[in-house]
Amino acid sequence: MTQVKPCGERSRYVVCMAGTGEHAPRGALDPWDWWRGTGELWRWGSRVREIWLDDLADEATRRATRQRRIAALIAHAREHSAFYRSHYRGLPDGCTDLRACPPVTRAQLMADFDGWVTDPQLRRHELEAFVRDPSRIAEPWLGKYAIWTSSGTTGVPGIYVQDPDALAIYAALLTTRFEFGPMIVDPWQLSGASARMALVAATGGHFAGVVWWERQRRLHPLLAAHTRVFSILQPLDVLVTRLNEWQPAFVGSYPTMLALLAGEQCEGRLKIRPRAVWSGGEALTAADRVAIADGFACPVIEDYGASECMQIAFGCRHGRLHLNDDWVELEPVDDRGRPVPPGQPSDTVLLTNLANRVQPVIRYDLGDSVTLDPAPCPCGQRRPSVQVQGRRDDVLVLDGAAGASVRLLPLAIETVIEEEAGVHRFQLVQTGRNALVLRVDAPGARRRMVAGRRAARALARFLKAQGVGPLELKLDEGAPQANPVSGKLCRVRALKAAKASG
Numbered sequence: 267m268t269q270v271k272p273c274g275e276r277s278r279y280v281v282c283m284a285g286t287g288e289h290a291p292r293g294a295l296d297p298w299d300w301w302r303g304t305g306e307l308w309r310w311g312s313r314v315r316e317i318w319l320d321d322l323a324d325e326a327t328r329r330a331t332r333q334r335r336i337a338a339l340i341a342h343a344r345e346h347s348a349f350y351r352s353h354y355r356g357l358p359d360g361c362t363d364l365r366a367c368p369p370v371t372r373a374q375l376m377a378d379f380d381g382w383v384t385d386p387q388l389r390r391h392e393l394e395a396f397v398r399d400p401s402r403i404a405e406p407w408l409g410k411y412a413i414w415t416s417s418g419t420t421g422v423p424g425i426y427v428q429d430p431d432a433l434a435i436y437a438a439l440l441t442t443r444f445e446f447g448p449m450i451v452d453p454w455q456l457s458g459a460s461a462r463m464a465l466v467a468a469t470g471g472h473f474a475g476v477v478w479w480e481r482q483r484r485l486h487p488l489l490a491a492h493t494r495v496f497s498i499l500q501p502l503d504v505l506v507t508r509l510n511e512w513q514p515a516f517v518g519s520y521p522t523m524l525a526l527l528a529g530e531q532c533e534g535r536l537k538i539r540p541r542a543v544w545s546g547g548e549a550l551t552a553a554d555r556v557a558i559a560d561g562f563a564c565p566v567i568e569d570y571g572a573s574e575c576m577q578i579a580f581g582c583r584h585g586r587l588h589l590n591d592d593w594v595e596l597e598p599v600d601d602r603g604r605p606v607p608p609g610q611p612s613d614t615v616l617l618t619n620l621a622n623r624v625q626p627v628i629r630y631d632l633g634d635s636v637t638l639d640p641a642p643c644p645c646g647q648r649r650p651s652v653q654v655q656g657r658r659d660d661v662l663v664l665d666g667a668a669g670a671s672v673r674l675l676p677l678a679i680e681t682v683i684e685e686e687a688g689v690h691r692f693q694l695v696q697t698g699r700n701a702l703v704l705r706v707d708a709p710g711a712r713r714r715m716v717a718g719r720r721a722a723r724a725l726a727r728f729l730k731a732q733g734v735g736p737l738e739l740k741l742d743e744g745a746p747q748a749n750p751v752s753g754k755l756c757r758v759r760a761l762k763a764a765k766a767s768g
């Protein structure tokens with residue numbers, strides 16, 4: 267929904283409802299944004315220097331830096347977070363051993379949000395009201411924090427607060443670590459006068475990627491004229507037309523969306539010439555990587571991040587994801603929390619974010635299955651690399667009203683049901699070519715039925731707007747069914763035949 271651009275009045279922004287042409291007032295451009303932008307550049311510069319020094323350091327120095335940061339984070343969490351003080355009450359005073367710290371889950375942390383955060387001015391009920399208002403995306407909270415939300419596979423919505431240092435570290439990692447390769451121009455040139463950037467994303471809420479981009483635009487107005495956010499909720503043909511008009515030199519999106527767009531490019535409807543595409547937010551399969559790179563005839567840059575830590579790993583030219591292990595600890599573990607050796611896929615992974623102090627993430631159960639690569643990468647990067655079998659629901663292929671197939675991204679469907687119906691735990695299963703079954707989770711049969719009807723109405727409106735033909739949409743009174751082995755909930759499941767052709 268948020269395609270933000272400066273309008274006639276210099277001091278105001280408007281939000282264009284992508285695909286609808288609607289406009290809504292965005293609020294005054296805060297002159298403090300300029301000041302904050304300058305301050306952030308200083309912080310970014312000092313973090314870039316730190317990262318370069320770490321890249322040049324020997325293994326022993328790197329280990330010592332990491333251990334110092336871990337010890338400082340544990341001490342900070344015990345001193346300033348009531349949640350961690352209680353959670354770590356069995357640990358000896360001054361404990362610096364990360365492996366001794368009991369893991370945490372999103373449900374645990376969100377249940378005690380006000381105790382989790384280390385700034386007592388942060389209150390869950392105020393932040394919940396803030397994130398309900400899409401016109402406030404990327405507005406700094408308390409003048410300094412970035413706020414974003416995520417639902418994830420567990421169905422428990424999360425609210426994430428990033429402090430200015432963490433934001434500067436993510437930006438520094440982003441600009442120093444990614445290997446852009448000889449085929450791509452220097453990333454700085456991408457912000458030049460002739461280069462345009464497009465982010466194609468779920469834009470209905472305060473999601474991390476959109477908040478990040480919008481924040482950069484507010485802090486650096488010169489960049490704003492060259493970046494545009496496109497909603498994945500608009501029909502594909504409309505999106506293709508808009509991208510053809512915009513002619514971006516750089517496109518960032520989810521692999522499922524990039525694969526759809528690469529197909530449009532191959533068939534001649536999409537006519538853009540990006541110098542690079544950026545894939546993130548979902549797992550990128552080897553087949554999709556090839557299809558996207560071939561479709562656009564440009565390199566695919568991969569990113570592994572999460573709402574809990576934006577920069578977990580960076581892609582290299584050999585298609586591996588190298589951990590930012592100076593700022594992130596990632597522990598692949600089995601279903602009983604025991605370490606999993608390199609070469610074997612984990613059941614889940616424990617994440618520790620060493621960059622963010624305001625909302626400590628320490629041994630947090632992220633839910634992704636990752637495999638540590640046992641052999642060093644041919645690119646020469648010394649930091650360990652991982653393969654991620656992360657969250658990835660199915661693309662639905664339905665018959666369109668006009669005859670042709672309509673492909674629908676799982677993230678678009680999930681955004682509609684979450685944002686328009688307020689339902690986070692649900693499952694949509696395709697049972698026939700144009701037949702879908704929807705299950706939702708809510709306490710009690712009556713609330714489940716009310717939430718289900720609300721979700722079904724939002725979904726039906728969305729499907730019609732996408733050009734889907736006559737469809738049977740059944741509301742099932744049963745609860746969503748999680749995978750009996752992994753416990754994960756696949757929220758959008760396609761027919762096997764549709765999967766094979768999609």
Ligand SMILES: [Zn+2]
Pocket residue numbers: 582583584586588643644645646647651
């Ligand atoms: Zn590599």
